[in-house]
Amino acid sequence: xxxxxxxxxxxxxxxxTSILLAKSGFQVxxxxxxxxxxxxxxxxxxxxxxxxxxPSLLTLPEHISELGALAGLKPFDCLRLSSVVYTQFEDxxxxxxxxxxxxxxxxxxxxxxxxxxxxxxxxxxxxxxxxITAPVFLKQSLHRWRSYFKMSTFKGIMLFxxxxxxxxxxxxxxxxxxxxxxxxxxxxxATYNGSNPYRAPGLLNMIPHLEFECGAYFPKxxxxxxxxxxxxAACKLGVKFIFNTRVTSVLDLNLKTKVVHTAxxxxxxxxxxxxxxxxxxxxxxxxxxxxxxxxxKAEKSSSxxxxxxxxNRSFDQLQVHNIxxxxxxxxxxxxxxxxxxxxxxxxIYVHISxxxxxxxxPKGHENWFVMVNVPHNSTQLPISYGPIxxxxxxxxxxxxxHTQLQNHIVEESTQDxxxxxxxxxxxxxxxxxxxxxxxxxxxxxxxxxxxxxKGLYFTGGSVHPGGGIPLCIFSGHITxxxxxKDYTI
Ligand SMILES: Cc1cc2nc3c(=O)[nH]c(=O)nc-3n(C[C@H](O)[C@H](O)[C@H](O)COP(=O)(O)OP(=O)(O)OC[C@H]3O[C@@H](n4cnc5c(N)ncnc54)[C@H](O)[C@@H]3O)c2cc1C
Numbered sequence: 482x483x484x485x486x487x488x489x490x491x492x493x494x495x496x497x498t499s500i501l502l503a504k505s506g507f508q509v510x511x512x513x514x515x516x517x518x519x520x521x522x523x524x525x526x527x528x529x530x531x532x533x534x535x536p537s538l539l540t541l542p543e544h545i546s547e548l549g550a551l552a553g554l555k556p557f558d559c560l561r562l563s564s565v566v567y568t569q570f571e572d573x574x575x576x577x578x579x580x581x582x583x584x585x586x587x588x589x590x591x592x593x594x595x596x597x598x599x600x601x602x603x604x605x606x607x608x609x610x611x612x613i614t615a616p617v618f619l620k621q622s623l624h625r626w627r628s629y630f631k632m633s634t635f636k637g638i639m640l641f642x643x644x645x646x647x648x649x650x651x652x653x654x655x656x657x658x659x660x661x662x663x664x665x666x667x668x669x670x671a672t673y674n675g676s677n678p679y680r681a682p683g684l685l686n687m688i689p690h691l692e693f694e695c696g697a698y699f700p701k702x703x704x705x706x707x708x709x710x711x712x713x714a715a716c717k718l719g720v721k722f723i724f725n726t727r728v729t730s731v732l733d734l735n736l737k738t739k740v741v742h743t744a745x746x747x748x749x750x751x752x753x754x755x756x757x758x759x760x761x762x763x764x765x766x767x768x769x770x771x772x773x774x775x776x777x778k779a780e781k782s783s784s785x786x787x788x789x790x791x792x793n794r795s796f797d798q799l800q801v802h803n804i805x806x807x808x809x810x811x812x813x814x815x816x817x818x819x820x821x822x823x824x825x826x827x828x829i830y831v832h833i834s835x836x837x838x839x840x841x842x843p844k845g846h847e848n849w850f851v852m853v854n855v856p857h858n859s860t861q862l863p864i865s866y867g868p869i870x871x872x873x874x875x876x877x878x879x880x881x882x883h884t885q886l887q888n889h890i891v892e893e894s895t896q897d898x899x900x901x902x903x904x905x906x907x908x909x910x911x912x913x914x915x916x917x918x919x920x921x922x923x924x925x926x927x928x929x930x931x932x933x934x935k936g937l938y939f940t941g942g943s944v945h946p947g948g949g950i951p952l953c954i955f956s957g958h959i960t961x962x963x964x965x966k967d968y969t970i
Pocket of ligand 1: 489490491492493494495512513514515518519520521522534535536537538539726727728729756757758785787901904905906907912913940941942943947948949950951953
């Protein structure tokens with residue numbers, strides 16, 4: 482049996498699948514339009530400042546190290562943050578969360594936002610929900626019957642917290658916490674997969690468990706070190722990379738040999754793994770294939786507008802991750818998801834890697850990655866919204882930090898839904914594929930394979946189990962696992 486594989490895309494999902502398949506003896510080639518591996522996980526320099534362009538939050542780094550270990554690499558080099566996030570509200574209330582559940586419980590209690598007991602109970606439940614659901618819903622295919630004939634799946638389904646699916650995250654948090662600020666703090670976790678907490682199922686309230694119990698980490702060389710580490714592992718295992726090569730179409734999918742057309746020629750293999758956005762695959766690369774309506778119509782996750790600012794001073798109260806909340810959170814999400822518009826008073830996330838990576842900015846300066854959630858661009862946003870949003874962001878930060886930020890920005894660049902789509906083929910620039918805004922969203926993600934085409938598989942944030950670094954790694958494991966089963970001699 483031929484065991485040669487082409488992977489389109491060197492994002493986290495594509496890298497993980499390649500490493501696992503190469504380790505099992507498959508011959509793997511990865512094609513990417515970009516000059517290096519990483520997909521949304523890329524870095525850039527502006528003068529003396531270094532910026533990660535995509536993800537900044539890292540949990541479960543052990544899964545990265547496990548992949549490196551397959552190629553004999555040392556564990557991935559990252560540090561556990563001494564505080565997960567600095568949070569500030571418009572009325573001046575602010576707190577530093579600390580690194581773990583006990584610290585957070587104490588901080589929220591002292592700030593009068595929630596009793597320690599309620600916070601500890603909330604995390605106890607979140608940990609239980611993660612333990613029950615992760616093996617069933619995140620670490621195996623939901624679309625192969627054999628997944629359901631395992632004792633572990635049966636147990637998971639029997640213990641499944643069904644009530645947490647029928648209540649939204651926001652409703653669940655409102656019934657736990659009286660204080661609106663505490664609700665807002667926990668509701669924000671819906672944005673970790675680009676969703677709306679007022680519609681996403683309460684089950685997603687298990688996300689903070691990953692940051693506060695498993696730990697929030699940051700790579701010592703910045704987030705871009707993640708794909709560099711995985712790329713090194715893949716190369717050591719014999720994976721061949723073809724960069725700067727855009728795939729233009731995929732033909733003969735129903736035959737034994739899949740034919741991949743690129744700008745510089747044709748490549749053939751028996752197995753094809755697609756790590757591009759699945760929507761892009763069906764609409765641009767393989768329009769001859771049937772694209773099921775339920776996947777096509779599923780609501781996409783939000784996108785982001787990011788300002789990269791080199792700042793010529795430091796802000797001692799700020800940390801690696803900082804949140805400046807909007808006054809009306811419900812209104813903000815309704816503007817993004819229902820009206821498809823840009824909120825006037827956005828919640829602002831400021832990430833400063835120079836707080837732990839001293840070479841990312843000159844001494845006494847900081848590299849600010851300033852992100853606002855915005856709709857993916859399938860709706861018509863006005864062309865002028867960038868400068869307007871910039872002004873809203875600067876006004877708000879000036880107000881909350883008592884500064885004149887415009888006088889301290891010495892380098893500047895931006896990234897918006899249009900550039901995210903252009904650079905990664907992600908539909909409308911959505912960050913995490915589909916949103917989790919419906920009860921059954923887990924079942925509305927595309928499977929990791931195409932049941933009608935032998936040898937065609939999918940991996941990454943737009944397919945099961947979803948977006949974000951840990952889930953893309955899980956996706957890579959699921960896809961490689963299916964291929965290994967299907968192609969075992
Ligand atoms: C601004 C931003 C902030 C984020 N923050 C976080 C965070 O804090 N934590 C977190 O966990 N996640 C975060 N994410 C999401 C995370 O980056 C993604 O879920 C994850 O990186 C997606 O990986 P993937 O495997 O789906 O591949 P992608 O990263 O989508 O990569 C797909 C690859 O396919 C290639 N490609 C596409 N079309 C073609 C073609 N025609 N021919 C050849 N190659 C092609 C692209 O060049 C790209 O390399 C963020 C994303 C963004 C953009």
